[in-house]
Amino acid sequence: xxxxxxxxxxxxxxxxxxxxxxxxxxxxxxxxxxxxxxxxxxxxxxxxxxxxxxxxxxxxxxxxxxxxxxxxxxxxxxxxxxxxxxxxxxxxxxxxxxxxxxxxxxxxxxxxxxxxxxxxxxxxxxxxxxxxxxxxxxxxxxxxxxxxxxxxxxxxxxxxxxxxxxxxxxxxxxxxxxxxxxxxxxxxxxxxxxxxxxxxxxxxxxxxxxxxxxxxxxxxxxxxx
Amino acid sequence: xxxxxxxxxxxxxxxxxxxxxxxxxxxxxxxxxxxxxxxxxxxxxxxxxxxxxxxxxxxxxxxxxxxxxxxxxxxxxxxxxxxxxxxxxxxxxxxxxxxxxxxxxxxxxxxxxxxxxxxxxxxxxxxxxxxxxxxxxxxxxxxxxxxxxxxxxxxxxxxxxxxxxxxxxxxxxxxxxxxxxxxxxxxxxxxxxxxxxxxxxxxxxxxxxxxxxxxxxxxxxxxxx
DNA sequence: AGGCTATTTATACACTTGCACAACAACGCC
DNA sequence: GGCGTTGTTGTGCAAGTGTATAAATAGCCT
Numbered sequence: 001x002x003x004x005x006x007x008x009x010x011x012x013x014x015x016x017x018x019x020x021x022x023x024x025x026x027x028x029x030x031x032x033x034x035x036x037x038x039x040x041x042x043x044x045x046x047x048x049x050x051x052x053x054x055x056x057x058x059x060x061x062x063x064x065x066x067x068x069x070x071x072x073x074x075x076x077x078x079x080x081x082x083x084x085x086x087x088x089x090x091x092x093x094x095x096x097x098x099x100x101x102x103x104x105x106x107x108x109x110x111x112x113x114x115x116x117x118x119x120x121x122x123x124x125x126x127x128x129x130x131x132x133x134x135x136x137x138x139x140x141x142x143x144x145x146x147x148x149x150x151x152x153x154x155x156x157x158x159x160x161x162x163x164x165x166x167x168x169x170x171x172x173x174x175x176x177x178x179x180x181x182x183x184x185x186x187x188x189x190x191x192x193x194x195x196x197x198x199x200x201x202x203x204x205x206x207x208x209x210x211x212x213x214x215x216x217x218x219x220x221x222x223x224x225x
Numbered sequence: 226x227x228x229x230x231x232x233x234x235x236x237x238x239x240x241x242x243x244x245x246x247x248x249x250x251x252x253x254x255x256x257x258x259x260x261x262x263x264x265x266x267x268x269x270x271x272x273x274x275x276x277x278x279x280x281x282x283x284x285x286x287x288x289x290x291x292x293x294x295x296x297x298x299x300x301x302x303x304x305x306x307x308x309x310x311x312x313x314x315x316x317x318x319x320x321x322x323x324x325x326x327x328x329x330x331x332x333x334x335x336x337x338x339x340x341x342x343x344x345x346x347x348x349x350x351x352x353x354x355x356x357x358x359x360x361x362x363x364x365x366x367x368x369x370x371x372x373x374x375x376x377x378x379x380x381x382x383x384x385x386x387x388x389x390x391x392x393x394x395x396x397x398x399x400x401x402x403x404x405x406x407x408x409x410x411x412x413x414x415x416x417x418x419x420x421x422x423x424x425x426x427x428x429x430x431x432x433x434x435x436x437x438x439x440x441x442x443x444x445x446x447x448x449x450x
Numbered sequence: 451a452g453g454c455t456a457t458t459t460a461t462a463c464a465c466t467t468g469c470a471c472a473a474c475a476a477c478g479c480c
Numbered sequence: 481g482g483c484g485t486t487g488t489t490g491t492g493c494a495a496g497t498g499t500a501t502a503a504a505t506a507g508c509c510t
Binding site for chain 3: 015017018019020047048049059060062063068069
């Protein structure tokens, strides 16, 4: 069998073969390659050459799609945040479920794969570490955080309303902050030391902690089936 | 008035003046300069020249105290973790105080300055972002985390014992995980959006959430004076 | 005071980085 | 099928990187 994997052009100028991809496709590939590079080697290791190699193109092409490396990183971070919040909020969209069930589903979704994931955490930490120096990143985070917290606050209000309780705004805000902290904290623990917890354990801990925070009597109905 | 700040050697080879510092002092200065550089410009911006400039020396000196740049970063991270856990645990050392008071003091200490600090958070995030790729960092974090959680678990055990409750090991572990998450989550919120919270608000939220988690009746005794 | 030695500076070097630019070739269109 | 457009490659370059090493000098010891 002749060597199929390597055409071995003996003396030709041997320029690399390539395919023209759609613009959106290439941009996505480059962004994905950027996130992979950052996750694996950090921001310092995410060079245009590394990224291009991973995307299967040469370095020069990056400048054809992005004004500069900084812009690529910016868009990569935006894409990451978009995917995270999108997945997180998706769990809240359950129709015909009690507020309490939806809250439990939300917590469960946030404390299991694919949200609990070391790679995503590495990316989050790497980017957020520069929020102190980069106002653009700081505001991007702030907006994502407030959006997330508002979602939590809305569900909490529904849950308490279903229990015939009428919390004032301050009380509601405090609950949302605390619940947000519980989810974030457990998320970090799970990402950094996932194998220390049995499957579903973090979600169970989170739900119990949140029920305690809200003063809900633990009900059995969520355990059967 | 003759120019006092600049001796202005007219034609001398003009080699830079310097002072010999003690070894430990120099190492500490270099480590501090490293942390400052990382906090401000990230790992990518922490070059030997930047660090040396900030420490008031020239780049070559770094190699006189550290085998390589990587070692300097390693020691800087170790120093950071050491200071953080040291400060955190210090609040637990109150003698003649009820377990519950000590727990409250611990939470309060962790949710106020200087633990709540954007610079410290940037450093933590920047380094921890590489924990996925760097096993050394990962283990360093794991040990620090477990040490912290064990402290929490010990206080929780004392608090519950004072309430005449006898939790089993699993229950204790879950409480520690949840409380750890509450503290971590609120710590992040405070570091990233400190000005959104009034002074002491995060600590109050944390204490209330933890008391709920432990099933402690909110007592008034901690509010007066 | 004067020398010794280790600390510190300064320079050099090989290598990498982001970016610029010209040559090239894949693909749509006539 | 030939041709033009432009996505893509390859090369080059100046600036910056970590490290090696020689030269200089600050401060201690006698």
